[in-house]
Amino acid sequence: MKCYIILVGTELLNGMMVDTNSIYMAENLNRYGVEIVGKSVVGDKIKDIEKTIKYGKEISDFVVISGGLGPTIDDLTRDAVAKFLDKPLTLYKEEFEKIKEKFKRVNIKMAENNIRQAKFPEGAIIIDNKSGAAPAFLIDDIAVFPGVPSEVKETFPKFLNMYFKDKEKKEMYIKDILVWGLPESELEEKIYDIILNEKGIFVEFLVKNYGIIIRFLAEKNKKEEIDILKEKIYSRIGKYIFGEDEDRIERLVLKGLENNNYTISTAESCTGGMVATKLIGLSGISKYYKEGLITYSNESKIYRLGVEEEIIVKYGAVSEQTVNEMLDGLKTDVKIAISGIAGPTGGTKEKPVGTVYIGIEVAGEKEIKKYLFRGDREVVRERAALTALNMVREKL
Amino acid sequence: MKCYIILVGTELLNGMMVDTNSIYMAENLNRYGVEIVGKSVVGDKIKDIEKTIKYGKEISDFVVISGGLGPTIDDLTRDAVAKFLDKPLTLYKEEFEKIKEKFKRVNIKMAENNIRQAKFPEGAIIIDNKSGAAPAFLIDDIAVFPGVPSEVKETFPKFLNMYFKDKEKKEMYIKDILVWGLPESELEEKIYDIILNEKGIFVEFLVKNYGIIIRFLAEKNKKEEIDILKEKIYSRIGKYIFGEDEDRIERLVLKGLENNNYTISTAESCTGGMVATKLIGLSGISKYYKEGLITYSNESKIYRLGVEEEIIVKYGAVSEQTVNEMLDGLKTDVKIAISGIAGPTGGTKEKPVGTVYIGIEVAGEKEIKKYLFRGDREVVRERAALTALNMVREKL
Structure with missing residues (x-):
């Protein structure tokens, strides 16, 4: 109709x-x-x-x-x-x-x-x-x-x-696969042959700020066919898939915290509280979320988190070493620390705009990664915040 | 056309x-x-x-x-x-x-x-x-x-x-008056008679998350008439008007910081970093913004800001007294501290959902106010964050 x-x-x-x-x-x-x-x-x-x-x-x-x-x-x-x-x-x-x-x-x-x-x-x-x-x-x-x-x-x-x-209703089936960390063009290239020739199954890519949706829409009797396509996509790009349908990265983090009864806290610089805002937006988080520090200035990193001044002088505020010490300044089971250059100014040849160090710690185990995000200030911050949450999700 | x-x-x-x-x-x-x-x-x-x-x-x-x-x-x-x-x-x-x-x-x-x-x-x-x-x-x-x-x-x-x-172009004049802290219905009631019978001047109210816009749109030769209307509106509701055209509360705060060369920091509970996010979103803020603390748990309020445990026990985390001590835990020229109940749960008869204490301090002078915001969790948080920034704007 x-x-x-x-x-x-x-x-x-x-x-x-x-x-x-x-x-x-x-x-x-x-x-x-x-x-x-x-x-x-x-x-x-x-x-x-x-x-x-x-x-x-x-x-x-x-x-x-x-x-x-x-x-x-x-x-x-x-x-x-x-x-x-x-x-x-x-x-x-x-x-x-x-x-x-x-x-x-x-x-x-x-x-x-x-x-x-x-x-x-x-x-x-x-x-x-x-x-x-x-x-x-x-x-x-x-x-x-x-x-x-x-x-x-x-x-x-x-x-x-x-x-x-009273109408002859077509029973429809919708399946959303949710992807993070892969640009749309690459995603399309990687799985295009899988979805190319499916008759009666409508496939579209929807770019959202929380990830890319691969959406299948078809009549209900196509469910099994869609399941097969889904399997194929999982086996090819599984590590970029963070969930399906109503899943969102931060909700999965909360689920992980609940399952493990872990507390969480955050220390942010360039993202300026975006990770905290995403977490605090979840109903049910208050039992687990303890605190967030937005240590924007170096003084604050030193005074609030106990980062050694020497480390900042030697390696810079945007560095693996500083993020490592930021993690140490937090006191919960799960920790997130972010320091980066969101732009538009502040970039150098070595650390261009978009350079972000993200550190996480889950039950004593640390992981610190360097990223280079493209886009304007807002986009860089948004991507850094969700990438940090996704790193935690993977470990929970 | x-x-x-x-x-x-x-x-x-x-x-x-x-x-x-x-x-x-x-x-x-x-x-x-x-x-x-x-x-x-x-x-x-x-x-x-x-x-x-x-x-x-x-x-x-x-x-x-x-x-x-x-x-x-x-x-x-x-x-x-x-x-x-x-x-x-x-x-x-x-x-x-x-x-x-x-x-x-x-x-x-x-x-x-x-x-x-x-x-x-x-x-x-x-x-x-x-x-x-x-x-x-x-x-x-x-x-x-x-x-x-x-x-x-x-x-x-x-x-x-x-x-x-090459077209005969109507030169248009647009004037936006920006209002905060007055619901749309009240605003309309207060100024309706002023704008009622103006011919050739189109007036509309636009509700944005950063305030309500009273927009005048007319041909350029009506500018003086619009100026007179503007005067009348200022004299009636001037204290609710925070700016015109491209002004935004947070931008005016930054301007005030620049003029006074003041540093700023924030301590938030229910708003979970929203004030910080709004400030850090401004290009040029990094010289003035020092740090933000999201002291979501009581432990964090005590440990990070030095709030007395007794005060929290006696008056509650959502109280004038706690907010007062939160301000004292910050170290900049301008300070903002917020503690409230954003909902949907956590309300009591005495402090229903929407109760928010907002404290500010500008160059040693404190002001703490109690608010009751209506709306869902997101709306309460958004209003509290902007109200706090507006309190600072008024003092700068």
Whole structure:
């Protein structure tokens, strides 16, 4: 089946607002085997919305719309759908009562305008919205949702259940293999022949800041074929694969800490607390994470971590020796220490921008590696932080 | 003038990739007084691209396209434009030589396919691309750009210069007023009457993670009127305004450090290094930022910062007293200390989730405040970090 997505709202056009609704909807539709054939953003003008619905209906089996269900005169999606279908807008009394009830519950006076949110094109099926005032609705293969992301997440799954109940649903299978430490071009080269000629299996590479996803998408009966492809990929680039599906490097580190009942701490220089931030972002970490030191200056490395001044003078702050002593200044079972040159300035011929020393220690065993990361300051720091966590993951 | 934006690429449809190009292009077009009337995403299918161009041309004065200029057979934007205009694709020999040259320079063997990137609809004006292989081009009010963001940023300004040179250009004036510490609804209520009836001045509120923007957009001759509105807003909510246009709280902190030649350090608990990360992200900070301590556990607060164990036992880790001692454990001219409950668990009746104590010290003068932030863990941490930096900004 084919779907066309329409986002309504002038604020999405001037570009100051990033759309996340269409990403959420597309991912969920993909799981039902639905192909997204196009996506449009339109302003709050009834004619434009109507035209876009017409266009979307022409090239797809059903149209999904988000936005323009608010109470103000700028909210015109209801009117546009009614106009396109040549059906009147009717007041759904029961829904109006529900909206009144919602306002009463939070002790807010309902504005007169809110009555608009209980009007729907005649014949529309209502989809209940527990997160906000405006219900979603479905009519003639046009499904309309609010624009607020939390309200989309509340109503969209109900729509999917309802809409695909009686349809011949393609059961889809998605498998993500997650790779770290291999550039996309090299990855593609290394495994291209494996995935080249598979019929009915859609393979794509998705570059995320947490790694590269190799995604397989196919009908459920292809699962075994995908498993075979997966095996082949593991046997060729297994050491770069850190997990599957919902795995993330930092989550796997937490799992490892839990399994071993290990505490962890971090000492960072150029990454400036990024490793700590990633760890502290995990719910459940507080039992294991003890402290993080951002020893940005040499004084701090000396005073807080006990790094010998001589070592810094002799080898430099960005060196194996300094990172080694930074590790020694920490006191937990697992330790991470990072010192590097993130740029844009500070590079030398010997240690160019992107040079980062990463040291880890797991239950007394140290490993210190030198890396050269490419990219701007932000990218270098991000890569260094995740590489450090990945080194720990490998040892846990 | 009206513009329609088209983004080409199946990877943008399945939703795994967030589009930033259209935001960049829309913002820059706004500055030329161009209204964006719609935005479409289409997959790599020549018919869909062609149809969308047709639709865009119907409802706008010119169409801007990004993506589909790569060398592979999936890259079909060139072909679609040629087909729509009913013009042949022609090899631009000079451009082909330039592409060859680009590959030679980086010592990479050019693939045969790359010849496609030197073919353009007959009559197209070439826009040079120094960041990548494929040039952009303009023909019959259709401007086509690569999909790589850095290449858009390289070619789009050249297009704007060229395209608007001979056009009657509306000179636009944009003024952003930046607000921190006031919820959007309250802000709107407080200043709504000021901005209500201004003709020809477009005012919008944009909620960003670094604050709320009150944006004025109008033709240049309205500048004085906007200045008067600005004055009125300052006199009403001046204490919540932290800057204008490109100002950011952390940048203003750095400026303050520079002016006073002050060093700075941070001690964080619930924010887990976010304040440090924001500061270290600034180029030029290394002279002033000395260290950051993420004293997540009580042991760390005691061992690293010299907080008295008694104080933690008596008042709790999340308390004015503990934060006060955390400040004392730092050694710079400017200090920031934060301890709070970011959630989702850990709240009590007395100190619910969102309770955060923030202490700052500037040249010996301390200020410690208690806040209650609403939102999930991420939001609480983000707000606490920026509020701390804003407290410092106010004192510098």
